[in-house]
Amino acid sequence: GDIAFRFINYVRSMRERQLQRKLKHHQNLSWQEISESYKEDKFKSLGDSQVVVCDINKEMLKVGKQKAQHLGYSEGLSWVLGNAEELPFDDDKFDVYTIAFGIRNVTRIDLALQEAYRVLKPGGRFLCLEFSHVSNPLLSRLYDLYSFQVIPVLGEVIAGDWKSYQYLVESIRRFPPQEELKAMIEDAGFFNVDYQNLNSGIVAIHSGFKL
Amino acid sequence: VRCQLYSPQRALQVSAVLRRVSDEQKKEPLASSSQQEFDSHPTDHQPEQEPQGPRPSYTGQGGQESEDYESEEQLQHRILTAALDFVPEHGWTAEAIAEGAKTLGLSAAAAGMFHSDGSELVLHFVSQCNTKLSELLEQEQKLVQLGEAEKKPTDQFLRDAVEARLRMVIPYIENWPQAVSILLLPHNIPSSLNLLTSMIDDIWHYAGDQSTDFNWYTRRAVLTGIYNTTELVMMQDSSPDFEETWRFLENRVADAMNMGNTANQV
Numbered sequence: 001g002d003i004a005f006r007f008i009n010y011v012r013s014m015r016e017r018q019l020q021r022k023l024k025h026h027q028n029l030s031w032q033e034i035s036e037s038y039k040e041d042k043f044k045s046l047g048d049s050q051v052v053v054c055d056i057n058k059e060m061l062k063v064g065k066q067k068a069q070h071l072g073y074s075e076g077l078s079w080v081l082g083n084a085e086e087l088p089f090d091d092d093k094f095d096v097y098t099i100a101f102g103i104r105n106v107t108r109i110d111l112a113l114q115e116a117y118r119v120l121k122p123g124g125r126f127l128c129l130e131f132s133h134v135s136n137p138l139l140s141r142l143y144d145l146y147s148f149q150v151i152p153v154l155g156e157v158i159a160g161d162w163k164s165y166q167y168l169v170e171s172i173r174r175f176p177p178q179e180e181l182k183a184m185i186e187d188a189g190f191f192n193v194d195y196q197n198l199n200s201g202i203v204a205i206h207s208g209f210k211l
Numbered sequence: 212v213r214c215q216l217y218s219p220q221r222a223l224q225v226s227a228v229l230r231r232v233s234d235e236q237k238k239e240p241l242a243s244s245s246q247q248e249f250d251s252h253p254t255d256h257q258p259e260q261e262p263q264g265p266r267p268s269y270t271g272q273g274g275q276e277s278e279d280y281e282s283e284e285q286l287q288h289r290i291l292t293a294a295l296d297f298v299p300e301h302g303w304t305a306e307a308i309a310e311g312a313k314t315l316g317l318s319a320a321a322a323g324m325f326h327s328d329g330s331e332l333v334l335h336f337v338s339q340c341n342t343k344l345s346e347l348l349e350q351e352q353k354l355v356q357l358g359e360a361e362k363k364p365t366d367q368f369l370r371d372a373v374e375a376r377l378r379m380v381i382p383y384i385e386n387w388p389q390a391v392s393i394l395l396l397p398h399n400i401p402s403s404l405n406l407l408t409s410m411i412d413d414i415w416h417y418a419g420d421q422s423t424d425f426n427w428y429t430r431r432a433v434l435t436g437i438y439n440t441t442e443l444v445m446m447q448d449s450s451p452d453f454e455e456t457w458r459f460l461e462n463r464v465a466d467a468m469n470m471g472n473t474a475n476q477v
Contacts, residue, residue, distance in 0.1 A: 123317025
């Protein structure tokens with residue numbers, strides 16, 4: 001949901017920029033042309049861009065929809081219930097597939113990657129944001145300490161749920177590290193696979209292209 | 212013939228080359244002269260060797276099969292070449308690259324493979340122009356060797372070579388200032404300098420420069436100066452068919468020749 005909102009903002013700002021650039025080149029527009037170009041903007045601020053938000057959990061979708069309404073995003077969004085290992089979409093449909101903090105919860109990551117490959121158009125991009133492994137040994141120890149000593153405690157105090165946060169931290173440790181995930185993405189058929197560490201490895205963004 | 216081809220992606224997994232074919236693994240020669248840093252390029256990237264064996268995605272990819280036979284690098288070159296058509300409209304930007312990708316039947320997201328400031332597009336174009344120039348000079352040399360053409364005097368040769376090379380820029384002259392500024396970005400300087408020096412080298416090579424002494428450096432410095440100043444003049448020239456530019460060029464080359472003669476006399 002959040003990524004969808006950012007994407008919509010991005011598309012809108014790009015279109016505005018393009019429109020500005022076009023207007024700059026036409027020095028002598030009549031008043032009618034100018035008002036026409038502004039009118040267009042209101043009705044199709046997204047152009048042909050659309051975002052599909054997919055989740056396996058209906059409750060999550062509901063939360064997303066509420067948030068969208070609250071923030072005022074109405075056009076260009078669709079909400080679909082689906083399983084990442086078996087997406088309810090046709091082949092070659094999407095330009096970009098993003099998954100943020102979701103692939104860790106998928107049982108068969110390779111299936112999810114294959115599905116991502118399938119629904120992407122040629123040239124399309126796969127992007128995955130996920131917890132990963134910290135390479136720096138000092139930071140790694142501090143991070144472990146924080147993860148196992150602080151997070152579950154906070155979970156208990158704030159949400160009354162120690163177990164879930166214990167599970168969270170453990171699942172992060174069990175998730176494959178950057179290079180391994182990169183190899184898995186390549187196995188699914190993606191090219192130009194690369195990753196970028198954020199916060200020296202606590203989180204990583206992996207990217208691949210369907211070529 | 213020394214031909215410096217610029218490859219858009221550093222640390223490319225060249226072993227992704229020829230998915231269906233060879234059994235040997237090729238590793239990208241990381242020549243230090245063409246090394247460059249992309250600021251926003253993902254860190255921690257190591258050139259990796261692709262696993263052997265048939266790719267499972269060969270079958271059933273429909274129109275993609277043609278891509279299976281070429282390397283990533285070749286595809287990137289194709290995208291950049293296609294993107295050149297969109298430069299007059301979009302400038303040397305990622306948008307032009309996206310449009311280029313679309314004409315090849317790829318999603319616009321493929322432009323994400325390249326740096327977001329259009330660097331690769333400019334470098335690709337410059338590299339292409341240099342290659343064309345080399346081919347042109349090579350052909351001319353062949354004609355001379357076969358006796359079908361006269362060998363030009365050095366100043367004429369230099370003038371013609373520089374003019375030919377600069378004329379290749381004319382279709383993009385509106386956006387050329389932008390291109391030059393991109394070439395001067397710190398992270399592009401190693402590559403753009405490389406391309407420039409190898410082009411100058413080529414011209415002198417075909418001009419018949421056999422020197423092995425200090426003259427080698429002076430000649431290159433002088434020609435580089437001539438080329439760069441003429442390029443700048445061209446960007447501001449509004450005369451028909453850039454007559455002013457070629458006249459400027461003629462004068463600069465004549466000056467250089469005179470300087471050389473005077474130096475010899477002293």
